[in-house]
Amino acid sequence: MTAGDIEAPVGPHADEPHQNGLKSRLNWLRAAVLGANDGVVSTAGIVIGVAGATSDRTAIMVAGVAGLAAGAMSMAAGEYVSVSTQRDSELAILAKERRELREEPEEELAELTGIYMEKGLDEALALEVATALTAHDALGAHAEAELGIDPDDITSPWHAAWASMLAFTAGALLPLLTILLAPESARIWVTVAVVVVTLALTGFVSARLGYARPGRAVLRNVAGGVFAMAVTYGIGSALGTQIG
Template sequence: MEKHMTHSERHRSHRTGWLRAAVLGANDGIVSTASLVLGVATAGAGTRGMLVAGVAGLVAGAMSMAAGEYVSVSSQADTERADLARESKELAANPEQEHEELVMIYIRRGLDRPLASSVATQLMAHDALGAHGRDELGISDTLAARPVQAAFASAGTFAAGAALPLILVLVLPASALTWGLAAGSLCCLALLGWLAAGAGGAPVARSVLRVSFWGALAMASTAAVGALFGVSA
């Protein structure tokens, strides 16, 4: 009996929409909350003041992330819908010209004209708007804008990321709070970079270094500001 072997490839491009929002949310949650708490700590605030500032930053940041992602991705979705509506009208008004546009796209990708024309004809017969949206406009179901999904992903991951520095404030002793918070937050950022690289198939070292560097810079900057105003006060 002949055995048929199937080859299944695992691609990660379908994850780009939610992965970008999730990584951005968690990264911002850790960096902004840890930086805020470090700033008030170096200004002389006690543990209660640090927690109040951190929780307020968590709530405000999560809502801001959700609103920002929703507005941004909704604008992208509006643009995509407008482009598809315009393309639909062009297909109805001049299908021959639209067919030729697809043919030229496929020729530029390496097909000869007879094959390009045959492919364009078959794809347009199956789903003309889908073919033009995908190959002419670059719009596909995989990469389509999803505002609600992006908003919830950003808000949820921001809150999860912001909770980590607050947990450190609760468990660390007062004598090691500032440095422990900074070190612990950097470890969380490094872990986030590692997880994001694994989910997206990107180089791990580059991802870890990138998030750790910018996180360290943000925390050092706000700590310096807190120290400056704390001394001035």
């Protein structure tokens, strides 16, 4: 059988993610889902809190837009700093591994052999596997086995930052536009309904990305959002009564 004859995997494990770059894609997907979720909750809390204090549509809009802009910038900056720190650490560890492979190749081969022996291979087979992998891609083999890092799949802080910022903005627009466009008599309940549906969706997606059961994730997401809206509405109503 030649390389061209190899077919794509089929069966129950066909959907399992083994392709290169999976870590980076999952990282920015995670950032996007969390960004959208934060955008929905924080902006919904702001606009519903303001709506509890006043029925002035302009005041609600100004507060919501300000919260959207500040939140989006904060999310982008936070993701960039966090992922940059992780990336710097990974690059430093890889540089150290390169140096050790160059200066102590025999010790590194013995270390890799020991790792495969700990996984259940006998010494002869472990040495054969370690030797073959080192000859093919020394850094990749040692980094993956020893450090759990793929040198070709280092996370990009810019991807995470942009994904988080854009997702936060998209999530924030949902409650903001809903409360501005809905009739005044029903704006609170319509906004709550839209937020609950959106949080259920983001909870489901985040659970699926982590290969977890979605039930608890959806419940936690919705409960947290409803609690946040209830608290901010109560505070807004109290302040609005005192000011009025």
